[in-house]
Amino acid sequence: MTDHRIPLAGVIGHPVAHSRSPALHGHWLHRFDLSGYYIPMDVAPADLEQVLRTLPKAGFVGANVTVPHKEAAMRLADHVSDRASVIGATNTLVFREDGSIHADNTDGYGFMANLREGAPDWNAKDGPVVVFGAGGASRAVLHALSEAGVPEILLTNRTRARADHLKEEFGQRIRVVDWVQADTVLENATLVVNTTSLGMQGQPELRVSLEGLQPGTVVTDLVYAPLQTELLKAADAAGCTTVDGLGMLLHQAVPGFERWFGVRPLVDDELRAAVLA
Numbered sequence: 001m002t003d004h005r006i007p008l009a010g011v012i013g014h015p016v017a018h019s020r021s022p023a024l025h026g027h028w029l030h031r032f033d034l035s036g037y038y039i040p041m042d043v044a045p046a047d048l049e050q051v052l053r054t055l056p057k058a059g060f061v062g063a064n065v066t067v068p069h070k071e072a073a074m075r076l077a078d079h080v081s082d083r084a085s086v087i088g089a090t091n092t093l094v095f096r097e098d099g100s101i102h103a104d105n106t107d108g109y110g111f112m113a114n115l116r117e118g119a120p121d122w123n124a125k126d127g128p129v130v131v132f133g134a135g136g137a138s139r140a141v142l143h144a145l146s147e148a149g150v151p152e153i154l155l156t157n158r159t160r161a162r163a164d165h166l167k168e169e170f171g172q173r174i175r176v177v178d179w180v181q182a183d184t185v186l187e188n189a190t191l192v193v194n195t196t197s198l199g200m201q202g203q204p205e206l207r208v209s210l211e212g213l214q215p216g217t218v219v220t221d222l223v224y225a226p227l228q229t230e231l232l233k234a235a236d237a238a239g240c241t242t243v244d245g246l247g248m249l250l251h252q253a254v255p256g257f258e259r260w261f262g263v264r265p266l267v268d269d270e271l272r273a274a275v276l277a
Helices: 021-031 045-058 070-076 082-087 107-118 136-148 160-170 179-185 230-237 246-261 269-276
Strands: 008-013 037-042 060-065 092-095 101-104 129-132 153-156 174-176 191-194 218-221 241-243
Touching (some): 008 021, 021 246, 021 269, 045 092, 070 101, 082 101, 107 218, 107 241, 136 153, 153 160, 160 174, 218 230
Parallel strands (some): 008 060, 129 153, 129 191, 191 218, 218 241
Antiparallel strands (some): 060 092
């Protein structure tokens, strides 16, 4: 007999059946021939605290957290990383041996790693960045861009008050632009980022004029279903460098997998194919 327990991890959401994280982590577990499992867990908001406190007792070493639990899970954590605290949400939990919960946010890391891979010539200090959206994903992107040294971030959102609130939190380098004027600030942008769900399957399209886009501008969309959104298609036609959103999903998973299973995994074409399949 042995008291060794097979490490377990998973993704907590509501709903969660659509998540590609089980395929992602399952690929790595198989690739490195590791003992462990990663499963989807559909947890209602009212049950979140009870589930989080129970998982470590059941052999779970950690979990990813997705909509609608990112903010609530951070509030329930015993320890919160600095970046998760600034962003105001968590996507990665580590369960320690004493049962305590450590919350981190790797979305910004995933965003920057995907950007460096897809547009290696882009330099954060070269000029302004335009960001569409002021939700939870936007917070992670704004934090990552600020940390990278972007001199000015032009933030636009359909509800201006939410963008104004983020400006108050993230500082003077952010300038809020009215949604109806978003097309007027694209011309000088070195990077354009869509952090909204607009353009996702089942959602309305991102209806912003893109006439101001210049050849060579980097355009990335956090949406990855479809992989080539209408925004990316238009940017590609304008001669821009485009970066799809799947890579952010893949890269943000790296730190969590390493903490849970003890191996730093690879993001490559084989992984992309496995997740898309």
